[in-house]
Amino acid sequence: xxxxxxxxxxxxxxxxxxxxxxxxxxxxxxxxxxxxxxxxxxxxxxxxxxxxxxxxxxxxxxxxxxxxxxxxxxxxxxxxxxxxxxxxxxxxxxxxxxxxxxxxxxxxxxxxxxxxxxxxxx
Amino acid sequence: xxxxxxxxxxxxxxxxxxxxxxxxxxxxxxxxxxxxxxxxxxxxxxxxxxxxxxxxxxxxxxxxxxxxxxxxxxxxxxxxxxxxxxxxxxxxxxxxxxxxxxxxxxxxxxxxxxxxxxxxxx
DNA sequence: TTCATATATTCGAATATACGGATATAATAT
DNA sequence: ATATTATATCCGTATATTCGAATATATGAA
Numbered sequence: 001x002x003x004x005x006x007x008x009x010x011x012x013x014x015x016x017x018x019x020x021x022x023x024x025x026x027x028x029x030x031x032x033x034x035x036x037x038x039x040x041x042x043x044x045x046x047x048x049x050x051x052x053x054x055x056x057x058x059x060x061x062x063x064x065x066x067x068x069x070x071x072x073x074x075x076x077x078x079x080x081x082x083x084x085x086x087x088x089x090x091x092x093x094x095x096x097x098x099x100x101x102x103x104x105x106x107x108x109x110x111x112x113x114x115x116x117x118x119x120x121x122x
Numbered sequence: 123x124x125x126x127x128x129x130x131x132x133x134x135x136x137x138x139x140x141x142x143x144x145x146x147x148x149x150x151x152x153x154x155x156x157x158x159x160x161x162x163x164x165x166x167x168x169x170x171x172x173x174x175x176x177x178x179x180x181x182x183x184x185x186x187x188x189x190x191x192x193x194x195x196x197x198x199x200x201x202x203x204x205x206x207x208x209x210x211x212x213x214x215x216x217x218x219x220x221x222x223x224x225x226x227x228x229x230x231x232x233x234x235x236x237x238x239x240x241x242x243x244x
Numbered sequence: 245t246t247c248a249t250a251t252a253t254t255c256g257a258a259t260a261t262a263c264g265g266a267t268a269t270a271a272t273a274t
Numbered sequence: 275a276t277a278t279t280a281t282a283t284c285c286g287t288a289t290a291t292t293c294g295a296a297t298a299t300a301t302g303a304a
Contacts (some may be wrong), residue, residue, distance in 0.1 A: 009143075012141060015140050015141040017141075018141075019135075020134070020138075021134055021135060021141070024137075037281055037282090047264065048282090050262085050263070052280095055281095068271090073283075073295085083215055083216040083219075084216040085217070086216070091213055095133050097206070097279095142292085148260075160249090160252055169294065169295085169296070172294075174253085175292085192301065193248095243253085
């Protein structure tokens with residue numbers, strides 16, 4: 001497979017990764033700010049292994065970046081480098097707007113973020 | 123599931139449908155013009171049942187529209203009605219650019235279209 | 245009616261994906 | 275060293291998706 005083939009397969013895998021409810025909810029939360037796994041876990045109200053597994057998929061495709069800070073690992077949305085990647089961001093932005101589920105995610109996230117928990121390494 | 127849930131599931135299904143090589147190749151061909159199944163079949167160089175099956179998926183999600191003309195059925199790209207659907211079109215446009223496979227699809231399509239075959243119903 | 249062409253659907257098999265619970269790893273604090 | 279917290283990975287199961295070949299349907303022509 002040539003260079004074009006590889007680019008192609010990568011783009012298709014990226015789109016495929018977007019076509020999953022859990023991953024799309026994660027990406028929508030990351031539009032606003034970077035978040036660690038336990039914050040995402042609280043926002044989504046899903047088991048940790050499930051959140052972590054989806055983050056691994058997103059990371060392997062370059063859709064999120066990770067940054068360690070002590071025991072926390074913070075995930076953030078990737079920075080688009082070309083037109084295709086820009087359209088990926090646009091799709092994330094425009095999808096699930098007015099979705100009750102996404103609203104609840106944000107509500108749960110706010111609750112979690114408002115907890116008094118001090119970041120160890122700051 | 124409420125109305126938002128249904129919209130959500132529909133959008134996710136649409137994205138999932140984009141995440142398949144065959145369907146993306148079909149949609150890219152339809153960006154330029156409407157095409158019947160046998161033209162798509164020639165362009166993609168894939169068995170008829172496979173092309174037809176993917177068209178059925180795309181039609182069920184409203185990503186393509188169909189129009190009968192005698193024994194031919196012509197498929198065309200859907201018209202976006204909102205921001206999400208516009209971002210779907212953008213993603214189709216921006217994906218697989220400079221892809222060798224898509225170039226070959228267009229070459230095979232040209233060859234097919236240049237064949238002297240008269241449309242029965244025109 | 246019969247035939248030919250275009251398209252759709254069915255079938256079983258192969259592969260891929262998503263899941264929760266359990267376990268493993270990694271960093272830090274005591 | 276041990277305990278604690280955060281995160282990642284493994285495992286078996288369940289479900290979903292894709293495929294080609296074969297068959298069914300639908301239209302129009304002879």
